Amino acid sequence: MSNHYHHLVFGPSALARQRAKGSYTAYGAQTERGDDGPDELDGREKVIIRAADQFYLSTVTETGWPYVQYRSGPAGFLRVLDDHTLAFADFAGNNQYVTAGNLDANDRVALIVVDYPRRQRVKIYGRATVVEGSADPALLERLRQVPGGTVESRCERSVVISVEAIDWNCTRSIIPRYDQDYVRRMGALYERDAAAREKVLLDRIAELEARLE
Structure with a gap:
């Protein structure tokens, strides 16, 4: 199992709490060996991503605060480009440009993708690049194509994510929901x-x- 996620998210304070509460062997001990480097998407992750019609996206503001957005679209709008890359067409929003602005200053992102009927969720960490539609219209048009047809919403830019780390969460607290x-x-x-x-x-x-x- 890759330990890149552990190296990214377990700081000294988290490790100290794990030692105090007895969970260090299960989690923090993974950091005792060298960092395995970026993870790659396997078949299980690709299935939940390709079926998703919603996900949560977190960026970092220039004031140091997390900024979380709920993103939704037709199933398949979050695209798997290859084993290390995700992308999606950025729909026109409220013109605050907080996520895009955050990424101009800090490319770190975190996504949570949830399959509510099956009570599964995966966290994905990565580095994102914003590509304006005028800079690469072919890419934006490609990302607008989904299994059910073409995204009709106005799309302004593409967001391309290089995957760093992946972690599957416990299913215990997921409340099943059926659309x-x-x-x-x-x-x-x-x-x-x-x-x-x-x-x-x-x-x-x-x-x-x-x-x-």
């Missing part, structure tokens, strides 16, 4: 395949019985 498209697809599955419907129900019963025990 209309998910419910529609599950309903179609039930109608099409009675055996599948029965298996889903039996699996759910088994899960609840295990929780009761």
Whole structure:
């Protein structure tokens, strides 16, 4: 397992708390060996990213504060360009330009991508470059293309992220949520395949019985 994430996020104070609370062996001890360097996206990460229609994006303000945005779009708008690179078309917003301005001064970003029905979430750290649409219109047009067609919203620029580190979070605190498209697809599955419907129900019963025990 790569330890690049641990080297990025575990400072002396975090390590001190881990030692005091008994979790250092599970986490901080990873920093005792040299930094493995940037992580690469594997199949599991690519699946959750390509299916995402929303994510949270954090940048660093010039006053030193974190700035978090909620980004949403059609599934697939956050693109996997290769094993080390993500990108998305930046939709026109409220003209505050806080994220773009932050990236002009400090290219560090953090993303959280959540799959609510499956209770999965992944944190991605990276360095982002802002590419104005006028500087590379072909890239922006490429990023506007999604599996369902073309993003109709006005897009001003591209944001390209070089991935540094990846960490999958515990699923315990994720509250499942189901959007209309998910419910529609599950309903179609039930109608099409009675055996599948029965298996889903039996699996759910088994899960609840295990929780009761």
